[in-house]
Amino acid sequence: MAPYRRDADYLKQLFVEHDIPVDVCIDVAExxxxxxxxxxxxxxxxxxxxxxxxxxVADHLASQPSWSEMPIVxxxxRTxxxxRVRTELARVWPRARQLFYQRPVTPVELISGVQSAMLARLRQRDVRDHIEREIELRxxxxxxxxxxxxxxxxxxxMTHRGANTLAEFADDFRGRLEALSRVHSAVFHAADEEVSISAIVDLTFEPYRLPGLSRVVTGGPEIMLTREAGTTLALCLHELATNAIKYGGLSTPEGRVSFTWSLSEDEPATLAIAWTEEGGPAVVEPSRTGYGTRYLKAALGSVFGMKPVMTFAPEGLRCTVSGRVSRLSRNP
Incomplete structure (x- = not known):
């Protein structure tokens, strides 16, 4: 903001010459x-x-988030x-990082001061990004x-319904909790570069299987996935299973869940997965998209390169997605 003479044009040219993008504000209304x-x-x-x-400017500074302290040069x-000017600006702009130069100021001095102020601003935005990441992680x-x-x-x-004695219940319940723990260990501490899709499926669904009763049906060809793809798939299956436990096919004794995967014979080869629920309460499409659904769509879309299709059919939730095997396996 430099309304007199050609100050604005001169300053803009000076900043542009030093690769500093600049806008000139002439009209106070803008x-x-x-x-x-x-x-x-x-x-x-x-x-x-x-x-x-x-x-x-004071109104803008007052509306800044906590991480922001806008530099003002x-x-x-000199007359x-x-x-008095410094005292007044410190009063009306308390949430600004103020730098003062007396004219005439050398170009080197001004550019150096502006660049230092911009670096400080970048550090503030690093703090902003850190805060946003922390909020998302929470x-x-x-x-x-x-x-x-x-x-x-x-x-x-599930364990309580199938147990005849307290000792039997305790042993069975402990075993299922250990199986659930193995799922999380496999997801977050995978050491191998590749992991079998069937191993991911077995680890994920083992806690929900009952002797003589198959409530979770799985099947598909043997495929080795990259660790990144396997980890994401495990998290997504756990998300789907948890949702089925809360609201869907695993929330009632009669409910069932099916997870299958297949390979196409055409080139380029594609992997397709399908999650299907049945026998649970009638499904009603939610009025708003929850965190779990947003995560599933983003995670599966990132791994497969295609957006998943989630169908909230009355008889049960269905989730399908497919993508090139070359995105998911090091040796397709």
């Missing part, structure tokens, strides 16, 4: 739009500091009362803990 873009650094000459500008006129952790607790409760009920 200052709100420029500030809404969250600029890296605001540069203003003394003449630009009108009451309207002071208020608009002020080019002071100005610099102490949401995911909360979601995972709820799913684990739901799985444990379901395993308890």
């Amino acid at each position: 200052i709100h739009d420029y500030l809404a873009r969250s600029p890296g650094v605001l540069v203003a000459t003394h003449e630009a500091l009108t009451p309207d500008i002071l208020k608009n 002020v080019l002071l006129d 100005s009362n610099q102490i 949401r995911e952790l909360n979601h995972r803990v709820k799913n684990i607790l739901a799985s444990v409760a379901s395993i308890f009920e």
Whole structure:
């Protein structure tokens, strides 16, 4: 912001020559739009500091998130009362990182100051990204803990219904919890570069199998997946199983779940997977997309290269997706 003479043109040319992208704000009415873009650094000459500008910038600074402290470079006129200007700006702009230069200022000095301010701004945005990642991790952790607790409760009920003695119940329940623990160990601590899809399926569904009663039907050809693809698939299957325990095909004694996978014979070879539930409560499509559904769509879409199709049919949830085997296996 430099409203007098050709100051704005000169400053813009100087910044562009040093690979610093710059916008010039001439009309006070537009200052709100420029500030809404969250600029890296605001540069203003003394003449630009009108009451309207002071208020608009102050309003923007007051609305900043906690991580933000916008750098403001002020080019002071040498005839100005610099102490008074600094004191007043510190009062009206308390949430700004203020740098002052007395004109005439050398290009090297000004560019150096602006670049330093931009680096400080980048560090602030690193903090912002860290905070956002931490919030997302907390949401995911909360979601995972709820799913684990739901799985444990379901395993308890399944084991309780099939046990004849307390000792039998304790042994069976302990074994199922150990199996559930192995699922999480296999997901988060996989050491091999490749993992069998059938091994992932067996580990994931072992806690939900009952002797003489197959509530989870699985099947497909032997395929070796990369560790990344196998880990993602295990997480997605665990998500689907947990959802089935809470609301779907594993929430009632009569319910069933099927997970199958197949390879196409055409080139390029594709792997298709299908999850199908039946026998549970009538399914109603949710009015909003929950975290679990968003995760499934994003994770499966990333691994397979195609968006999964989730069908909320009344008889049971169905989830299908396919993709090139070359995306999923090192040796297709």
